[in-house]
Amino acid sequence: MLTYQKQIWDTLLEQESGLVLCGKGMDTIEIVKQLVVKYSQESKFVFVFGCPENAKYKIIWECADCGIEFLPKDIEKAVGKKERDQAYAANNVYFHSPGILAKDFLLETIDPTKIEGIIIYNAESILRDPSLQTCIAYYKSHHPKGFIKAFSERPAEFTELSSVMDLLWIRFVYFSPRFEETVKNSINPCKIQIVHISIHPERASPKKKHSDKFVPVVSPEFARTFDFLSLLHKQFISEYGRQLNVSPIDSLSLPRRILEQRCTTDTHQEILSGLMFFRNAFFALIHYPPEAFYEFLDSHRPNPLNPQIWAGFAEVNPLYEAAKKYSTDSLPSPKLQYIVNILENIPKNKRVLILAEGTATVAMIAQYLSSFIPATDSKDVAGSVHSILDVDDEEPLLDPEVFGVLTAPIIMLQEMHAQADIFDTFDPDFVIFWDVTLLSVRRLEIYNTRASKNVTGYALCYDEANEMTAMETSIENENQIFTKLISKLSTISKTPLEPFVVTNREIVVDDREFRSAMPLALLKAGFKITPSVITVGDYVLTKDIVIERKAYSDLVQSLKSGRLLQQIQRMHNYYKSPMLMLEFGDVDQFNAISDRDKNGSVMAKITTIIRVFPNLRIIWGRNANECAKTLLLLSRGKDQPSLEMAQEMGNDGSNINDDSKAVRFLSVIPFLSKEHVSLICHRCKNIRELLSLPKDELMTILGPQIGIKLFSLLHSQAKNSLK
Template sequence: MLPFQEQIISDLLEDSNGGVVVLSSGLPIHTLVASVLLLHHPSQGSLLILSASDSQKSSISRPNPSSSHNPIIPTDIPGDLPSHHRTALYSSGAVFFVTPRILIADLLTARVPPSSVCGLLILNAHRLTDTSTEAFIARILRSLSRTAYVRAFTDRPHAMIAGFAKAERIMKCLYVRRLHLWPRFHVLVSGDLEQAPPEVVDVRVPMTLAMRGIQQAVLETMDACLKELRKTNKVDVEDLTVENGLFKSFDEVVRRQLDPIWHTLGKKTKQLVSDLRTLRKLLDYLVRYDAVTYLKYLDTLRVSEGVRSVWIFAESSYKIFELAKKRVYQAVQAAGVRVIANRKSNKRRRVNGDNLKEDTGSDVNNGTIDANAGVVLEEVLEEAPKCKVLRVKNHKNITSPKEGSVSADNRGDNSDIILVVCKDERSCLQLEECIMKSPHQVMRQEWEKYLLGKAELLGLRKSNKKRAHEPKGFGILDGAVAIGSSDSSDPRGISKQENAALLAAASEISCLGSDAKSIPPIQFYALEKDERVLDIWRPSVIIVYHPDVTFVREIEVYKAENPSMKLKVYFLFYENSAELQKFEASIRRENTAFESLIRQKSLMMIPVDQDGRCIGPTTLSEPNSVVPQNSLTRKAGGRKAIEKEMQVIVDMREFMSSLPNVLHQKGMKIVPVVLEVGDYVLSPFICVERKSIVDLFQSFASGRLYHQVETMIRYYRIPVLLIEFSQDKSFSFQSSSDLGDDISATSIISKLSLLVLHFPRLRLVWSRSMHATAEIFASLKANQDEPDEHKAVRVGVPSEDGIVEDDVRAENYNTSAIELLRRLPGVTDSNYRPLMDGCQSLAELALLPVEKLAELMGGQKPAKMLREFLDAKCPTMP
């Protein structure tokens, strides 16, 4: 462990209440957590780790070879484990990974002994909010144990400043008062990392002329879209810069600002937000993928977006399509014939109508043609400049390649493994082929796939035939796209003559054989996997093909932990590129985030009690909480005592949302159970099915909502469908201009109308946010009895002997007969239940006299209507 890491642990242990640690991106959180685990003793109680990703779990559980201590390996607590087994694990004093949904349910049901948990370790603290399940757990744990601590970690400083006083709000909801900031420019951190730095070679690779033209065109188009977005006057223009547009979070920031008024925006403004995301991908893919794959992606955009996009009609956008096409091929107007070059056999194919003739000659590769009019397809297949540099560096560093791959078991301190780091797995696979073959061969293979994909669409090849050696799983970049018959004057499209030349080239493809070569000791790593590979492979040379700030810090820590190891690092940058600009901007953004956190730390106010512990937000369920004024009533000049605590029975699956946390904050008692009917039971008669907007659309599409409402109506007198909107989004399905007068099968309003018509007793409740839902629940529970947990669990579950108790007797009812009864004349929502209680079947109902019907139906008029209908004779059919 490095000295600055030891100092972090020391500072964290000073406060028995815990704290929040914010590190620079790439500094090893798993090392700090593993060090905290080494200090844990079973006699203190169990230590629970929350919100850890799969990669973080594997890193924490992996033994550190440089440590002399026996590691403490945490184990997972699965959700399907019986409750009494989980209680035994909580009391064992060990360390466990546990999901927040399981832990909060066990805390609410008293399956966790109060003194058995010594503390919580929460990872990815930047994702926490006031209503998150982790904050719910911290509040419950604080009410059960005064000695338990909470320690949170994050390496995303820019996410800690998103929103107003986010760091302070996170600390309050976790009941901690210490904020530990450890940026890269900290004196201790910089001193440790710069004591034995690796040998760094900064390789600036010039972009090709076409790549520079595409980049400039994309930036100009992005700037034009930003200018149009500024005209709306509904977005903070300070953040609308091209530099911020290079980051993925930019899309989220813009959308977060527009979400509350999204339904009032025009189609053009909404499309501009989507176009900015597309343009950012175009810049990213330009330096990540080869020329053919990039052209294929543009083809998909031409088909998928079409006339809807705003950017595609910008003044400079035509250059993107034109230059991307010139990087792969050129269709040259020539005289008479179309010549397709076969570079392997040095032959040419002349295409005259449907006839193919073979000819030989050296003039084919130079595009020499005959005297009649036609189109010549000239292959360009521009290779990636970085790939050429990578191949040169490969030959310089590898003098005696070893056969086969090197495993992690036979590595040593003087390992000669070369690690090539890319952003995604597709780039890793393609670079590996470039090492084994040649960049030109790889480009030829991609070119052949591109041509054959177009031939498949027009029926020249069977579309169900699988293309060999093509990696799958890369989303929109897979497969072929449709070819539009656009005019030849439009550079964004493909002319008919050019299309014919492409198909002719596809018909002449001959598979190129590849000679097997010995694989050098090179390992490829994709940054999207988010794994700690440096300690596993222990490379001596690292080639950073796609620079990333997080991985740069990992390299620094790896070298600082191994000062005697010789390590050489190559950084490959495209000179004067958006890639370099994004890398430098990410460093500035992180430093700015830490400066903002330092200012917040000096000004924040965290309330504490007499013992120096953070008070945090209080609720009615806590003994020392302050009762809000609206919960008290005056009576004869005095105040009435607070009534008993409200109770809400909640389905276990609902703990994936934040509503149970908000209900608990409002002072309601939460009882987690497994419900077969509904999501929330508010009283013996009120059952609520909660739907978010996304879930509502999905439930209608699958038909699940119809079944859920049907079962609620069968068992409860007041079934409620709660439609809950997000607080930061518009309280509307769509704009008023989009609402039509006609009924449509695809309209969500029409579907809701049909649902209400089919189930008249169903009540719809619209909620603006989770806090509004809590207020609605409190009003619905007014003057209602509290629900019975045991009865609610049995609803919808038949007993073993088939007998259903009175409180859940609806299961014995004939639902078809009930529907028929409710449609009879004189039968209403207020009298159909007495009719059901007064007779056993429809046959018995038909024999009841008018006097008995009037007694059951509450009046002579509805009784006569029903009696006349039952006694009416059917007309004789001719």
């Protein structure tokens, strides 16, 4: 380990639990690896979450090299309950899924007090993973002395540091920014030469020209397309940038999460969508072949079905016209030409790693280089595109008389962020960066220091695209984030969180609901949760009460598609007291429907549903916690739910069975889903009974639209055939 990593290691051994927050690309996986080795040697029962696949193999090999008898095992995927039970019975380190472990906790398949602790790599995922939140909360509530050691290299995700630490049940945080003295002294900066490429060579500053005076041939159509895209972006930021407090550079470099936090209205969301379009458009223009860029642009062409906030600017039509002309351009990208120029000056026995972001870019580079590398030498080219370079095309892509033939060193092409240990894997002497990113440069610095090498890097940058400026801005933004986070430390509570008090009040929760915040809210409210696969409703509170939960965004879509009507119909058919629970996020206003739905269509549809199903009750909650508390109040004095009954509801064993001709007949009707067929099976013994149902009853069972369609179909064809 490097000096700063050893310092983190020593600190974690002193602390029972803690969050380590490093700068991007600072190789925290090395510390995770050493922790897994230590706990494996000590036969500790520990779970590891969020570890990338290639890192798992690397950690297991490290344990094997250390002579550990019982190696860490991966039970994250494709492992059944029997295999998990066997794993839980042994003291070992396991790579696991928090979603599966959370359900095993709730089903009491495993005793949390037997688990020594949990290691979380990419700890920022807890903000987006309700299963991880539930898993950690249950574990710490039942085993307060168990440790949580969490790691992240994305400080931008921790702007609400106190909230994240509460979710992780952690009260200690260790900051390790790149500018910190120990970190700075631990790393030997490698030599990276910035290759300034001008889209308009005639305007380029003499200071930014390459030292060997090489000037690539730039396609006029590429330059025109870039100019129109830049002008459109500039006009967009001039019009809307102030609303999200972004400059042109910020709009292309700030982490999306920071921008999302500035969005408080629907208009802000539209502006953010526009910013993401420009990011993707610049990326596509710089990375993709001309025809692929035009395909991307064409897929975002404004139309009534695909409105764009930037559609009204005068530069839109010229941009599309320029891009269409550029799509037929055969002149290679200036960066491709520069790569060849650099390779020509590298000794043949050296190893060159070319890194680019995106598989399409890697393929484009490979295809271009195959025109220079003789077929007999293609064995010297390795990486993810080896097979592309082995292809002997009937027609060469480029004219060798114009561009020459390259006698290549050993060239390795790889997608930039495909794996964290990419430099260790290829052991390069030279690295060519198609993109210059903070993550890739820092990974090279770490590798260069650890391997005690003197790797030379070349960073290809378009001056007009501000690629270097964007990276420098990323560094400044990260430093500012760390400074703010460090200043917040004094305001963070040191008081340990109180374990949840779980009562005997049971609730059956559908497995799919563990992707929402409700299971954690139910735990906080005191419910004893039983996860299961149920086909009617999302929550079964008693033998008579079933609840379908809808978040606001899901509610609108479900109303439009008619799915909500079908779900309510199913609850109505199987339970005496069906309920619809409308959950609003903390950032949403509680009266979101009346505020956002100006034409009243959502409220009108809900009113119609209430009139069709008068026994339906609607629960309104400002957030998941309020919804959970409401369910607890509703459950008081009521009987407990039956898991067996909840599982049986919707799985009917009526006379119309899966093997019958009647079910096969119903199954081939295009507009009938499995749920529709199941409802029919529950109501009717045979086709004749189905035919005898009046139109109104079919509409009640299946919903108005499907009921009318089936009634018309049956009475125009099937009824006559059965006479």
